[in-house]
Amino acid sequence: MANRFGLGAIVTRPLLLIFVAAVYIFLMAPIFMVVLASLNSGAYLRFPPEGLSLRWYVAFYENTPFVDAMVLSFKVALISTLVSTIIGTMAAFYFARVREARGGLRVVLIAPILLPEILTAIALLLYYHQIGLGTRSLIGLQLGHILITTPYVFLNVTAGLGNMNPSLQEAARSLGATPAIAFRRVTLPLTKQGIVNGAMFAFIISFDTFSISLLLKSVDTMTLPIQLFEYLQWNFDPTAAAVSTISILITLAAVALTDRLVGLRVIRF
Amino acid sequence: MTRVAIEGLHKVYRDSDRGEDVYAIKGIDLLVEDGTLVSLLGPSGCGKTTTLRCIAGFEPPDGGAIRFNDEDIVAQPPEQRDIGLVFQNYALFPHMTVAENIGFGLEMRKVGKADIQRRVGEVLDMVQMPTYGDRYPSQLSGGQQQRVALARALVIEPRVLLLDEPLANLDAKLREEMRFFIRSLQQRVGITTIYVTHDQSEAMVMSDRVVVMFGGLISQYADPRTIYARPATQQVAEFVGLSNFVAGIVSAREENGVRVAETAIGPLRCTAGEGFDVGDPALILVRPEAISLSRTRPDAGTNVFQGRVSERHFLGHTTDYRLAIASGNVLQVHLNTFSDIEPDAEVWCSFEPEQSWLVSPARGAS
Numbered sequence: 001m002a003n004r005f006g007l008g009a010i011v012t013r014p015l016l017l018i019f020v021a022a023v024y025i026f027l028m029a030p031i032f033m034v035v036l037a038s039l040n041s042g043a044y045l046r047f048p049p050e051g052l053s054l055r056w057y058v059a060f061y062e063n064t065p066f067v068d069a070m071v072l073s074f075k076v077a078l079i080s081t082l083v084s085t086i087i088g089t090m091a092a093f094y095f096a097r098v099r100e101a102r103g104g105l106r107v108v109l110i111a112p113i114l115l116p117e118i119l120t121a122i123a124l125l126l127y128y129h130q131i132g133l134g135t136r137s138l139i140g141l142q143l144g145h146i147l148i149t150t151p152y153v154f155l156n157v158t159a160g161l162g163n164m165n166p167s168l169q170e171a172a173r174s175l176g177a178t179p180a181i182a183f184r185r186v187t188l189p190l191t192k193q194g195i196v197n198g199a200m201f202a203f204i205i206s207f208d209t210f211s212i213s214l215l216l217k218s219v220d221t222m223t224l225p226i227q228l229f230e231y232l233q234w235n236f237d238p239t240a241a242a243v244s245t246i247s248i249l250i251t252l253a254a255v256a257l258t259d260r261l262v263g264l265r266v267i268r269f
Numbered sequence: 270m271t272r273v274a275i276e277g278l279h280k281v282y283r284d285s286d287r288g289e290d291v292y293a294i295k296g297i298d299l300l301v302e303d304g305t306l307v308s309l310l311g312p313s314g315c316g317k318t319t320t321l322r323c324i325a326g327f328e329p330p331d332g333g334a335i336r337f338n339d340e341d342i343v344a345q346p347p348e349q350r351d352i353g354l355v356f357q358n359y360a361l362f363p364h365m366t367v368a369e370n371i372g373f374g375l376e377m378r379k380v381g382k383a384d385i386q387r388r389v390g391e392v393l394d395m396v397q398m399p400t401y402g403d404r405y406p407s408q409l410s411g412g413q414q415q416r417v418a419l420a421r422a423l424v425i426e427p428r429v430l431l432l433d434e435p436l437a438n439l440d441a442k443l444r445e446e447m448r449f450f451i452r453s454l455q456q457r458v459g460i461t462t463i464y465v466t467h468d469q470s471e472a473m474v475m476s477d478r479v480v481v482m483f484g485g486l487i488s489q490y491a492d493p494r495t496i497y498a499r500p501a502t503q504q505v506a507e508f509v510g511l512s513n514f515v516a517g518i519v520s521a522r523e524e525n526g527v528r529v530a531e532t533a534i535g536p537l538r539c540t541a542g543e544g545f546d547v548g549d550p551a552l553i554l555v556r557p558e559a560i561s562l563s564r565t566r567p568d569a570g571t572n573v574f575q576g577r578v579s580e581r582h583f584l585g586h587t588t589d590y591r592l593a594i595a596s597g598n599v600l601q602v603h604l605n606t607f608s609d610i611e612p613d614a615e616v617w618c619s620f621e622p623e624q625s626w627l628v629s630p631a632r633g634a635s
Contacts (some may be wrong), residue, residue: 167360170327173347174354175425176377185373189364 018020031248038241045236047206056242066243073207076138076223080145080206086200087146088153089191093166095154096161112153117148121215128216144212149205160194174193193262200258204251271428271498273301273324273463278318278333280485293319295485304472306462311482312508320482321431324435326350335429348377353460355435357367358486359414362386367393368402374425382629394524395454404578412443419451423458430455430462436471448474470507473497481505497556498624501544503631506554513560513600516630517575519545522548527622533596534574541627551627557603559624562590562616573619576600581612592618 014131026125048257060066091109112120121144168190172182213223222230224247232240280294293513294316301307307319322328326337342350363371371392372385380388393399396416406414407478415435422430435451436444452475455462466472472479475492481496483487489501500506503514517530519536528541532550567573573597579599580591588608592600600618608617 134384165355165358165360167358168362171354171356174352175327175374175421176348178348186362210505
């Protein structure tokens with residue numbers, strides 16, 4: 001009988017390994033191809049590269065619209081992260097505490113990610129037009145980003161709060177802590193992980209989102225994904241790959257920063 | 270030195286589903302003497318935990334007073350009441366080490382770093398965990414976590430120690446050990462302690478006095494021996510220990526509180542408290558270990574009747590017999606495990622009047 005398990009392990013192990021490897025290759029290969037393509041010394045976006053060079057990074061740096069778009073995307077993502085982290089966290093605390101609000105509040109708060117993003121974008125566009133906000137300024141775009149990033153913060157913080165033992169605050173109070181001190185010394189440290197994870201998602205989603213930006217941006221401004229899309233319509237040189245690689249690096253930096261701050265169980269399973 | 274007095278405590282919950290008010294506590298008076306351990310014992314929903322939470326300050330009562338010595342603390346928030354609280358789920362702060370957990374209350378009291386360190390060390394010695402200061406709660410077993418929780422509650426030298434089912438999450442053997450541990454710790458420190466439990470043997474072993482609660486009211490408040498041998502009501506008798514009841518009607522009063530009751534198995538002589546006049550219905554309570562069995566008719570003694578062994582169960586330390594008697598009742602009898610009475614044997618039963626007790630039949634019971 002013992003043999004059956006041993007044999008099973010030997011038979012299934014290599015199959016499992018091959019399967020896992022295949023999934024990884026399927027997921028990661030496009031990213032490696034983009035990175036390699038960005039290092040291409042040839043004039044066209046192709047794989048494998050014809051030689052190694054950083055000339056397309058220089059081309060990106062000299063391409064003002066691209067640099068402007070990246071700076072804008074970065075700014076918008078930072079503001080979205082800041083605002084949605086505050087709103088999402090407060091909503092999660094309210095949600096955890098107030099029982100009557102439960103069903104409805106949760107649906108309303110995560111509706112922006114339940115609905116197709118393009119629908120949210122169209123709805124906001126019409127709404128801005130109605131109230132006269134229009135899309136001349138960046139406010140509409142920024143609000144749209146905050147709208148779609150808040151649910152990620154809310155969900156992450158709610159998950160953290162749900163796991164927390166409700167007796168902990170009472171224990172702190174019984175030991176002499178006022179409600180404010182109990183919150184700062186016990187509740188907040190224990191929700192930090194959820195808040196930082198939520199903020200990371202908010203940043204990445206905002207930096208990356210396309211539909212919302214496409215509809216809500218003003219005529220003369222571009223976020224990075226939109227600029228990339230426009231560029232690829234007329235050009236097929238590796239600048240696009242260089243921009244993509246930089247985007248990937250910024251995303252990775254956000255993840256690494258999160259890991260440094262709170263230790264990411266999400267990525268370090 | 271704290272005496273806790275509860276006077277006319279009420280607590281009402283609003284049941285929003287049924288749209289009515291539900292009384293969790295219906296008026297409780299209780300005096301806990303300084304340095305004693307008093308258990309609140311009862312089934313779930315009897316109001317024992319609500320009472321504890323009112324004392325801790327997490328439930329505002331709807332009426333009544335709670336006094337520590339002579340000071341009414343009802344208006345004070347929990348952090349000003351100077352209590353030590355131990356939870357069923359330990360409630361240690363998972364992001365702090367054992368030493369930080371224990372030091373938290375001292376830190377709140379603005380005790381200096383060096384003093385905190387010294388006192389945390391002392392209390393860790395007291396709970397027999399001197400080397401565990403740097404561990405995190407997740408690295409400890411349930412029993413160790415509960416000892417740290419005790420240390421955390423005791424280190425602030427609170428006026429009152431409150432424990433809410435602290436052993437309910439531990440396995441049977443550890444629970445047994447911890448009972449004695451908590452009791453001896455409490456006696457050494459001499460702290461006034463209120464202990465909530467639904468486990469009657471826990472309450473018996475640990476307490477100076479036991480409060481038995483049902484439906485938001487106190488049924489009896491007495492020392493463990495009295496609760497067991499002289500329960501105030503049928504409900505208390507059934508909740509604490511195993512019971513046999515034989516229904517009867519009081520037919521005579523004798524000296525020393527003894528009554529004679531006519532029953533289906535003849536007249537029985539029993540001990541009773543106040544009341545129980547001739548003609549009153551009564552239930553005779555006899556605990557399983559108070560009944561003796563013999564194969565031949567005992568020469569002397571009162572309360573002798575016959576029965577047939579219908580079942581026999583080996584329990585280890587005792588043997589449990591089920592005895593069919595003439596009234597149609599089945600009596601439960603516990604005998605020394607080395608006794609050897611066969612199932613289906615006809616036996617003589619007897620019990621001493623002072624080892625029985627009369628209670629009033631519960632209203633509505635047949």
